[in-house]
Amino acid sequence: MIVDSDTVLAHGVGGSTDLPVPLEYAMLGAAWALTVSFAVLALAWRRPRLDPRSPGRALPPRVTRTVDSAATRALLAALGVAFTGWVALAAFGGEPGPTNGAPGAFYVLLWVGIVPMSLALGHVWSYVSPTRALHHAVSRMLRRDPATGLWTYPAALGYWPAALGLLAFVWTELASPEPGSLTTIRVWLVGYLAVGVLGGLAFGRRWFERADPFDVYAALVAALSPFGRRDPTGHSPADRRVVVRNPLSNLAGLPIDRGIVAVVAVLLGSTAFDSATGTSWWLTQVQTWYAGSPALAVAYRALGLLAAIALVALVFVLAARATGGLTSVQRRSMPAELAHSLVPIVVGYVGAHYLSYLVEKGQRTLIALADPLDRGWDPLGIGGLAPSYWLSEHPHLLAVLKVGLVLTGHVLGVIAAHDRCIRLLPRAHHLTGQLALMLVMVGYTFLGLFLLFAG
Template sequence: MTPSRNDVVVAHGIGGSTDLPVPLEYAMLGATWALAISFAVLALAWRRPKLDPRSPGAALPPWVTRAVDGAATHTALGVLGVAITGWVALAAFGGEPGPTNGAPGAFYVLLWVGLVPLSLVCGHVWAYVSPVRALHHAACRALRRDPATGVWTYPERLGYWPAALGLLAFVWTELASPDPGALTTIRVWLVGYVVAGVLGGLAFGRRWFERADPFDVYAAFVAALSPFGRRDPASSTPQARRVVARNPLSNLAGLPVDHGIVAVVAVLLGSTAFDSATGTSWWLTEVQTWYAGSPVLAVAYRSLGLLAAIGAVGAVFVLAARATGGVTSVQRRELPSELAHSLVPIVVGYVGAHYLTYLVEKGQRTLIALADPLDRGWDPLGIGGLAPSYWLSEHPHLLAVLKVGLVLTGHVLGVIAAHDRCIRLLPRAHHLTGQLALMLVMVGYTFLGLFLLFAG
């Protein structure tokens, strides 16, 4: 029997108020004070731009750069990525459907959620682990072509839009499709992603992965908040490519701005908010009764709800970013894209809070299931007999502090990133008044995130 959505794919992992024993009003009060104090401090003490992706930072030993940029490292990571993908494919194509099959968990837990801590800690390591990048490099080597270039030049007007659409397709599959946990669904995604990635890379070169690959762009956005970066990201000289440790917000300020960047962050934030909303008592007792017993209506309602959440997040942010004076009409249109990077910490904080126990606990179950992808008694890593630990869920007070802390930290960092960019872009007379609407929207995101976190 194919595992149900509740067995395999439910991405809530957040529990209800009984699992988060901190009164909601206390969390809201704390959020209000944290954001009010942070904005007051910024207004008084942060009057000049300080976040610069080309700031010197602290240079790491030269061997770190040599190891990161070494061909052997890239080859090893690429082989590892292809091997892991192949192992998951064994479970998807050869394993038996059921709760012991690890393919759905690998797709929805280890990949989608696991990319966040991996990218935060290691930077954009996905660029080297990505199986489609590795297969693209292998294909280019066989064809004796430069992997950086393709048959055609990637159309600049597309920007991040293909990645935004790919991410939307993924979150729709997870949150609104009829049977996201079915092995058929996983097979289609595996084959489609690999084929599209390799062909896209051959057609447009490296730019395809930097702008159109949904998981690559997702990882790059999160990795922009990593404490590790290059001395001068825009340069290709060996000295400028030196790996350094610097303020993560300075690295974030260097996130490339392009068409569709707002759509990417809106999909990431809006889909997580929608996932939380579907676990609230209001959705379960009110909305769900409208489509109970009808799979077609269920898909329709969930699809509309998902699109509405993403659209609302994006539209409110665009309106708030443009609500300033002292700029030309062209500058006003560009402001949402220029400020979109400030939503990345909010996305990371909310995703971390929402999926924390999901990643830790269901991630263990997934790894144990993947130890034997074909149900033949394999256990090469010796983990098949282990039992997952639920220690985090057994300490609800600690879990509540971690989740509220992740949300608040993400929003405070977002406020700082937005403030620094605003005083860089806006005329001096509008440094504070020009960002008030954006600050209010971020406060609203904070309150909504906490409410959904506790109401789920």
């Protein structure tokens, strides 16, 4: 990932020779972890247990009142707009180069930071989203209800606009000629805000829930948060208390709609491609095919990105449909029904791939943003700080964290898929109907670990 025109930033501590855990040991551990998990589930988990409507443990009433209060929403929306405006100062008024924090804000704090934020706090992005806040303000100026639009959002679109938006973002990040240039950041910033506000005016709240790429991305990750609502469907407004619940039960309530497989495929496939471009094979072989030709470089990287996303989607769809005991219509619906099981894998792999990148480049970005116009500003008193590279200086810990994140994500994915399969499949196919999906999970794990160590 390139976030400024002069600096190529690594996401970890280097390749397999730098990670103090042999790749074969990591692979063997992954195989055992997934195999044992599946065996235990087959023997001890014979009925569905993950229910988003489970009561959970309700937090004190004041928590719900605070979360739902107009003051909280207004404060968080104002903070989101203010931070966006601060980044815009750097993008439009700052000097190009490694000291400008706008690219880092875009590619690090937003794209990577949205994962830990959503895991820890739930779908807080819906409160701090600058597009939602601007849309709400414009709607009030026009004396319109922000929840409704001029038209009903077409059901046939589903999540497809969000998938295309995410694809556009990862193409910009991983395949475009100048992803870290301030011109690119400016176009994305203005375009995203304009499309978001216009989409909200046209289709209301549903636009953000299905079409806004970052909103949908945050919502998918937030589905794995321990925080939820007593009645997540909203059918009982009187019982919308905030509760702590098994995160996998919250994940089971992720809305199913057209295009959801495309969304998770873009997230997982793009991260895999980002890892692949850091391998010695890509650096020594593939890059020679387009060396000296910027146009060919864009073409090869774009084709590689699309191939990675398409491969993730195709393999998953085929595995999800490879079961007996279902009608053709039911079999076609299985990929969307099981798409939620890829969310923990996405979270685990993104966390492993970008862990040290987020911590270390995130610090550099915040320090750079202290003075967005290069005029000596430092309102928060952090401009003179130096980033800490403590995590990269402890490669054993970093290696354990990376492998642990990948394995945890895949084990949770296996559990989520198993629970959904025994809910949907005939009893005679509870186990055999999952074998293809289990093999795909193992394949994803091995590929993820290989790319993580080779990149």
